[in-house]
Amino acid sequence: MKICSNCFNDEEIKNFIISSSSDIAHCDCCENDDCVIDLSELYDFFIEFTGLYCKDDASSTDLIEALNSQWNIFSSEECSEQILDNLYKSGIIKHGARDKVRYIDDILECTKVWDKLKKDVTTKSRFFTDITSFEWGSFIQPNDILRKHTILYRARIVPDGTDKLTPGQMGCAPAQKTPSGRANPLGIPYLYLCDNKRTTLYETRSVYLDRVCIGTFRTCRDLDIVNFNSVINPFYAFTDGSDTLRDSIKKRIIIDSICKDLSKPLRRFDTELEYVPTQLICEYCKLNQADGIMFASSLHPDGQNIVLFDPKDAKCTKVDHVEINKVTISSTRL
Ligand SMILES: [Zn+2]
Structure with missing residues (x-):
């Protein structure tokens, strides 16, 4: 044929x-x-x-x-x-x-690796969790560079009683006021950014008639990033030979599971415990010399989220003010 x-x-x-x-x-x-x-x-x-x-x-x-x-x-x-x-x-x-x-079972087993780690780190041991079942080295090395002067965005809903926000107000809250997030632990601010303005509106979960400030940020230096979107291509994995096809696919499945958790929207009833596993992943990225991570937004699939571990690595250069004038909601039957 x-x-x-x-x-x-x-x-x-x-x-x-x-x-x-x-x-x-x-x-x-x-x-x-x-x-x-x-x-x-x-x-x-x-x-x-x-x-x-x-x-x-x-x-x-x-x-x-x-x-x-x-x-x-x-x-x-x-x-x-x-x-x-x-x-x-x-x-x-x-x-x-x-x-x-x-x-096959050998591949399905790997989906349990992340689940087990999540359970261990939330219920057994927080700071010295046994991670030997996870080949961290090969999973979370920096694999991408955000060049100096890359433009990124971050939005904040304008609080009631405030007119506009300035570039100086678009960064992170001070450390002592920083709550836990999917990536950052309590008291350690990371800068959450997006690669386009529209995604920031989804990520802030703006609602109808919210007034929103969108800050334009510029990275201050070349940044080493763990890009969780880097696609593992099965044919490339097969011909390249550095990993077996089976291992590459396992890696992809685990990375997809981590991304899913990283990009899960915040919910009102979330507890801080929910964030611990992804915070742990970010700690390992930092240990491996990464300056930040990148992963797809689950709220706006065309957009990318970027989290910088040092908020000083990007500066807000200007702020646009917008008002949300339309919100579309769809649903699926449970
Ligand atoms: Zn053909």
Whole structure:
């Protein structure tokens, strides 16, 4: 079966096909005339990748969805089905495109690592928690740089009785007045910022007719960041060989769980205990010489949150004042 780069969304696979193709021909899958390779060149990858899943009739996810919803491998459902069926019928992989699957036990186990750590640090031992089950070194090294003069934003709802806020009022509260947050422990201020103005409005949880000040901040130096969004690409992991594909996927699952907790919105009934596990992660990032972290906003999925461990690393240069004039709410049935 000849396949082309249009059959895939995964950038690494697309690049592989384009760079290793020696002829332009008709793609048997998506019917484009383009650079093609024989599907057999991807056999080893698909054997190893689909080998991380096992059949489970109780699962609600079929192989197509498993590979696409989390890994965005194929460009369409039709391409997924054709390619996976071809691999299955040729005896290359063990699961059909529509077989219900789940991760193998070894991978599912890793989802418990973060849960166990959360439990230990909140119920057993706070400051010297046993973290040996977690390969911290490889998880939370700085992997990105925020260049000097990067523009970031931070919003504050204007308190009643106040007209406007000045740049000097847009930073952190003094240490003695700093409450616990998802990233910072009580009394230790970190600077919470976003990469765009709109996200700041979501993150402050502004409501209709709130007056909000949005401060524009500029980073004062190059900053080493642990970027939790750095995508682990399965095909890159497979071809690169520095980690096994299995370990890379475990890493991604654990990082996703940490991000989910980091970006969980604050709720009225949260207790400070809820924040301890993510505060611990930030402490480790600091120990590994990171100046801050970056992770996707759960309140505004297009936006990124940036937390700087030293509030002096970014300065507020100006403040815009806005009023919230529309709020859209949607819901799902529980
Ligand atoms: Zn194609």
